[in-house]
Amino acid sequence: MSKAAVPPALHQTTPDGDDILGEIPAYDLIELFFFAYRDFVSDPDRILAEFEFGRAHHRVVHFVDRHPGLTIADLLDILRITKQSLNRVLKELIEKGFIESRTGTTDRRQRHLHTTQRGRALARQLARLQTRRIMRALEAIGPEHRDAVREYLLAMIDPGDRNRVRKLVFETGEIS
Amino acid sequence: MSKAAVPPALHQTTPDGDDILGEIPAYDLIELFFFAYRDFVSDPDRILAEFEFGRAHHRVVHFVDRHPGLTIADLLDILRITKQSLNRVLKELIEKGFIESRTGTTDRRQRHLHTTQRGRALARQLARLQTRRIMRALEAIGPEHRDAVREYLLAMIDPGDRNRVRKLVFETGEIS
DNA sequence: ATTTTATGTCAGTCTTGTTGACATATCTCA
DNA sequence: TGAGATATGTCAACAAGACTGACATAAAAT
Numbered sequence: 295m296s297k298a299a300v301p302p303a304l305h306q307t308t309p310d311g312d313d314i315l316g317e318i319p320a321y322d323l324i325e326l327f328f329f330a331y332r333d334f335v336s337d338p339d340r341i342l343a344e345f346e347f348g349r350a351h352h353r354v355v356h357f358v359d360r361h362p363g364l365t366i367a368d369l370l371d372i373l374r375i376t377k378q379s380l381n382r383v384l385k386e387l388i389e390k391g392f393i394e395s396r397t398g399t400t401d402r403r404q405r406h407l408h409t410t411q412r413g414r415a416l417a418r419q420l421a422r423l424q425t426r427r428i429m430r431a432l433e434a435i436g437p438e439h440r441d442a443v444r445e446y447l448l449a450m451i452d453p454g455d456r457n458r459v460r461k462l463v464f465e466t467g468e469i470s
Numbered sequence: 471m472s473k474a475a476v477p478p479a480l481h482q483t484t485p486d487g488d489d490i491l492g493e494i495p496a497y498d499l500i501e502l503f504f505f506a507y508r509d510f511v512s513d514p515d516r517i518l519a520e521f522e523f524g525r526a527h528h529r530v531v532h533f534v535d536r537h538p539g540l541t542i543a544d545l546l547d548i549l550r551i552t553k554q555s556l557n558r559v560l561k562e563l564i565e566k567g568f569i570e571s572r573t574g575t576t577d578r579r580q581r582h583l584h585t586t587q588r589g590r591a592l593a594r595q596l597a598r599l600q601t602r603r604i605m606r607a608l609e610a611i612g613p614e615h616r617d618a619v620r621e622y623l624l625a626m627i628d629p630g631d632r633n634r635v636r637k638l639v640f641e642t643g644e645i646s
Numbered sequence: 647a648t649t650t651t652a653t654g655t656c657a658g659t660c661t662t663g664t665t666g667a668c669a670t671a672t673c674t675c676a
Numbered sequence: 677t678g679a680g681a682t683a684t685g686t687c688a689a690c691a692a693g694a695c696t697g698a699c700a701t702a703a704a705a706t
Contacts, residue, residue, distance in 0.1 A: 319597040320604045321536065323616075325639045326623035328529075331507045332550075333628050348661055353504075360497065366684060374508075379663055381685065403672045403683045421495040428496045431625035439618040440499075442611050446619050447502035449607035452509050463501045524692060542653060555694055557654065579652045579703050 337427060338420040345390065345416070350383045352420060358393055359409040359417035363468045365398070366405050372462065392416060513603060514596040521566065521592070526559045528596060534569055535585045535593035539644045541574070542581050548638065568592060 338352050345351075357372055358364055366384075370377055384407075387393040392413035398404035409417055432440055451459055514528050521527075533548055534540055542560075546553055560583075563569040568589035574580035585593055608616055627635055 317598055317601060319594065320601045321597065321642075322620055322639050323604050323623070324532075324597060324600050325536075326620060326627075326635070327507065327510060329631070329635050329639075330623040330626035331503065333631070334503060334626055350662060356500075360501075367682095375662085376664065377684075378665090378686080382662080385685095398683095401673070401683085405684070418495065421497065421500060422493055424500050425493065425496045427626060428499045431622050434625035435618050435621045439615070439622065442615040442618055443622050444498055444502060445611045446607050446615065447499070447506040449610035450506035450510055450603060451502075455505070455509070459502070459505050463498050463505075466497075526693060543651095551693085552695065553653075554655080554696085558693080561654095574652095577652085577704070581653070 334424060334427060337423040341416075341419060341423070345392075347386070348383075350379070351387055354380070354383055354387060355392055355409060355413050355417045356420065358407045359414055360466070361462075361468060362408050363406045365407070369407065387413070510600060510603060513599045517592075517595060517599070521568075523562070524559075526555070527563055530556070530559055530563060531568055531585060531589050531593045532596065534583045535590055536642070537638075537644065538584050539582045541583070545583065563589070 335349060339349070342348060342352055353373060354369065357369060361368070366377065366380070369384075370380060373380065384393065388395055391410055394408045394410050394413075395405045396408065398406055432443070435443075448456060448460065511525060515525070518524060518528055529549060530545065533545060537544070542553065542556070545560075546556060549556065560569065564571055567586055570584045570586050570589075571581045572584065574582055608619070611619075624632060624636065
């Protein structure tokens with residue numbers, strides 16, 4: 295946060311001690327992020343509604359499909375919700391045959407989660423929808439900016455979580 | 471959706487008729503968007519909690535501050551929620567002195583909304599928090615990519631809404 | 647004068663998050 | 677082996693923030 299270029303006389307602060315200079319609100323990026331995310335998550339809604347599922351179900355089936363064999367604890371760590379919240383949607387996904395829960399072999403306390411054929415089909419259909427929106431946007435700005443967008447989103451994540459997310463996003467397949 | 475470069479023998483589809491080729495899921499951007507947005511909206515939470523406000527209050531105070539004199543109908547159009555949902559949070563914001571509602575002069579049915587001094591202070595404090603996260607991310611990727619990020623987010627929005635959002639985001643001040 | 651529009655409000659429901667308490671099976675370690 | 681820690685499951689109550697449907701009022705428009 296170097297302010298070397300700002301002459302001391304102009305380096306004003308509010309009574310709260312917050313900087314005035316160099317803190318022009320990024321209203322464009324704040325609001326575009328809001329509207330873009332809203333449309334992004336709205337794509338899957340119609341399809342989820344056919345199964346009487348909501349967005350919470352989407353997140354679960356997505357991460358289970360992406361990381362077969364995931365445990366409950368892994369999933370809680372990814373989603374950052376309580377086990378009670380998770381259990382409600384997970385139970386429905388298992389009952390309706392989208393996710394399968396297998397008792398661990400080395401540690402029989404654990405439950406390893408896998409998508410069934412139906413679950414896999416749903417997860418990928420939703421991913422395909424969202425991918426289309428993403429590819430359309432990348433084509434609009436020129437696909438050469440893909441890395442910049444990826445790094446921007448990564449840098450928007452809390453520094454302390456970035457490595458965890460990096461592993462999760464860029465490593466495919468089993469977690470544990 | 472030209473597939474001219476794909477030999478017919480390789481141009482496979484699923485039983486549902488969906489393309490396989492050219493539709494590799496963009497898992498990285500899907501998941502990074504999810505994690506980035508979650509952290510982005512979490513910043514204001516601590517401050518909002520001090521006033522017993524939630525994210526719905528944030529959105530209202532933000533857009534009222536950005537567009538002084540906004541009417542109820544304008545706000546409903548921006549937020550895409552029902553008037554009952556809006557009314558609940560708006561009433562609290564007015565009662566606690568963050569937003570002021572003024573009867574229209576030309577059309578006395580309308581209510582023109584303005585932030586009070588407290589409302590303005592809150593809206594800008596929250597915008598400052600989110601701006602810091604954004605600027606940190608832009609510095610990480612090189613600020614020259616700001617336009618690419620902005621255009622990417624805009625292109626992620628439903629084509630039919632893009633003009634509406636463009637006006638809203640890039641035009642400052644009064645709406646009506 | 648009638649209809650339409652802008653807003654306000656009541657009542658009930660749904661999803662998805664929360665906290666707190668407690669149960670069970672299994673693993674780990676002294 | 678026995679005690680404690682761990683992984684999961686479940687019950688109950690609650691809260692935020694969305695929804696629908698119905699109805700009320702004031703003011704504008706026709």
